Amino acid sequence: MAESFDLLMDVSPKKLAWNFLVHVVRLWKTPCRYNPKEINSIEMGGRIQASVPKALVRRWNDNIDEFKMYKMSNFIVVDKREKTKTSMNRWTLNFSHRTVVLLVENPTFPLQAFRLTQISELLNADRINDSQLIDIMGEVVGKEDPKELITSKGKETKRLAILVEDLDNYRIGCVLFGDMVDQILPYLDDGRVEPLIVVLQFFRPSRWNEKTSVQSHFDISKLRINPDLEEVRDFRDRRLAAIPSNLVRISQVNTNNSHSGADELKRGDVTVNTIEEALNSTQEGPLWIAGTIVAINSGKDDWFYKSCRKCPKKVETPIGNRYECGKCGHTHGSASLRFVFRFTICFGWTMLLQFTKLCNLYNRFKVEVMAYDGTGSITLLLWDRETVQLCGRQAEQIKDEEELYAEGYPAALESLLERKLLFKVNVKSSNIKLYDQVYTVMKVCEDDTIFEMHLPNKTFSTVTDTGCSNSVDLSATMVDINNLSDSQYSVDVVEDSVTSLKCKTPAKTATMVLKQQIPINIENEEELGFSTNKLTRNRRKRQKMQLHDNNE
Numbered sequence: 001m002a003e004s005f006d007l008l009m010d011v012s013p014k015k016l017a018w019n020f021l022v023h024v025v026r027l028w029k030t031p032c033r034y035n036p037k038e039i040n041s042i043e044m045g046g047r048i049q050a051s052v053p054k055a056l057v058r059r060w061n062d063n064i065d066e067f068k069m070y071k072m073s074n075f076i077v078v079d080k081r082e083k084t085k086t087s088m089n090r091w092t093l094n095f096s097h098r099t100v101v102l103l104v105e106n107p108t109f110p111l112q113a114f115r116l117t118q119i120s121e122l123l124n125a126d127r128i129n130d131s132q133l134i135d136i137m138g139e140v141v142g143k144e145d146p147k148e149l150i151t152s153k154g155k156e157t158k159r160l161a162i163l164v165e166d167l168d169n170y171r172i173g174c175v176l177f178g179d180m181v182d183q184i185l186p187y188l189d190d191g192r193v194e195p196l197i198v199v200l201q202f203f204r205p206s207r208w209n210e211k212t213s214v215q216s217h218f219d220i221s222k223l224r225i226n227p228d229l230e231e232v233r234d235f236r237d238r239r240l241a242a243i244p245s246n247l248v249r250i251s252q253v254n255t256n257n258s259h260s261g262a263d264e265l266k267r268g269d270v271t272v273n274t275i276e277e278a279l280n281s282t283q284e285g286p287l288w289i290a291g292t293i294v295a296i297n298s299g300k301d302d303w304f305y306k307s308c309r310k311c312p313k314k315v316e317t318p319i320g321n322r323y324e325c326g327k328c329g330h331t332h333g334s335a336s337l338r339f340v341f342r343f344t345i346c347f348g349w350t351m352l353l354q355f356t357k358l359c360n361l362y363n364r365f366k367v368e369v370m371a372y373d374g375t376g377s378i379t380l381l382l383w384d385r386e387t388v389q390l391c392g393r394q395a396e397q398i399k400d401e402e403e404l405y406a407e408g409y410p411a412a413l414e415s416l417l418e419r420k421l422l423f424k425v426n427v428k429s430s431n432i433k434l435y436d437q438v439y440t441v442m443k444v445c446e447d448d449t450i451f452e453m454h455l456p457n458k459t460f461s462t463v464t465d466t467g468c469s470n471s472v473d474l475s476a477t478m479v480d481i482n483n484l485s486d487s488q489y490s491v492d493v494v495e496d497s498v499t500s501l502k503c504k505t506p507a508k509t510a511t512m513v514l515k516q517q518i519p520i521n522i523e524n525e526e527e528l529g530f531s532t533n534k535l536t537r538n539r540r541k542r543q544k545m546q547l548h549d550n551n552e
Helices: 054-060 121-125 178-187 230-242 262-266 275-281 335-358 384-391 412-416 449-451 487-504 509-518 531-552
Strands: 019-024 025-033 041-046 051-052 068-073 075-077 092-094 099-105 136-141 147-150 156-167 171-177 197-206 211-215 222-225 284-296 304-307 323-326 331-333 363-373 377-383 420-427 438-445 471-474 476-479
Touching: 041 054, 051 054, 051 147, 092 531, 121 136, 121 211, 136 171, 147 323, 156 178, 171 178, 171 363, 178 222, 262 438, 262 449, 275 284, 275 377, 284 377, 284 412, 363 384, 377 384, 377 420, 384 412, 384 438, 420 449
Parallel strands: 051 092, 171 211, 377 438
Antiparallel strands: 019 068, 025 041, 041 051, 068 099, 075 092, 136 156, 136 197, 147 156, 156 171, 197 211, 197 222, 284 363, 284 420, 304 363, 323 331, 363 377, 420 438, 471 476
């Protein structure tokens, strides 16, 4: 009589005597939290997840292999409710001391190792479920240079971004970490003419700044390079039919400047809003605006912040005479005199200076500016990446070597003023509820051609270098000061115009804007003096004189 087996879809916690005939498609070992060299559990994933607890690791370690068929029986079914899922099945099969596993030498049904997700489905999805790990197959068509980085736990690792393309010519970025970088680097030759087919097994999808990608996820993910499987051979043959093997297949890509926003704007599907529209937005999320930086609101000690040297996290809470980063755990602080003396004797002053630099906190930009476009002004927060892009220098470099302006910020930041830029800002719920008037900048674009192409039509038609116009809005009527002939009326109009501009332009630059951009048609220019206070006093004086004449 033939042995009967249960189906994985029928699994429930109502019994223990389960009997399965299955392929193991993925197996990984999770290290102990406090001792990475010790195995905490053995996990298996696929149509359902199975777990070997720490007490049974020694029994089953190296006795179960991937892509092989086994008879498995007697499990405890539990609902682990893992944050990261490798299966659509909610249940997990826990090994116990009664569990039996037998290798099947002659499989009775073919292996279907992967549940492939189409790249087009990810790119067109309204929402990305980053808790569900997925499988993707494709050809590597682009690569970046590998980079060294520090993880949140202070561990040194590597990072490599590649570009993967499927049979429908859809492409998606993939980020590899750790040992996967060393695994794939030998295959990424510049002159490679044979297709490099990879299967990204149990990779995590993500979407950041409207860009969809996948990345490896700790020990769970598996990178399979040109595996000898039927579905991979079929994929390879179809790719060769479309692209001959005599062509170079992997190109060098560079995303170091992707944060500038130029590539996103060049796609042509981006709408640039006016500042007035951004201030009135009731929808959370990113949007683009165009404007001119007209003021820097940062003072002596708030144009930078102290951060961890290994990550951009702000570090502000001291522990004694030391600072510890809450993100990566790196410790910063000063050493004792005894330690300095011994270190100098052993390694010299040069090594001491380098060591001291690594111990100290790092200065990064945090600059608050105001931008203006003719419809209004907005307060923007530029973080380190965007500020370095615009001024071309690091905060660490200019903090000690440059003199501060009277306003408190260094001279290097003065180059930000009068810059016409496109900003990608993040509208948060706090901005919509009006208790936070500062908008965080996510990207900037400083390309003049792209700026002119995306300039909103609702801004003033003639925008000067200071972001203001020769025309001002007075009682819903556009009045051109250049064409006013009556000096009495000109002064009154200018007074109202100054008030209007002061509402939209920071006080620091309002007077400068008037001097440079508004020609005033009066008989005695010195009487005006380009001062709103004098304007008000002169107007009141004329009114008193007119009242006195009428009384006479």
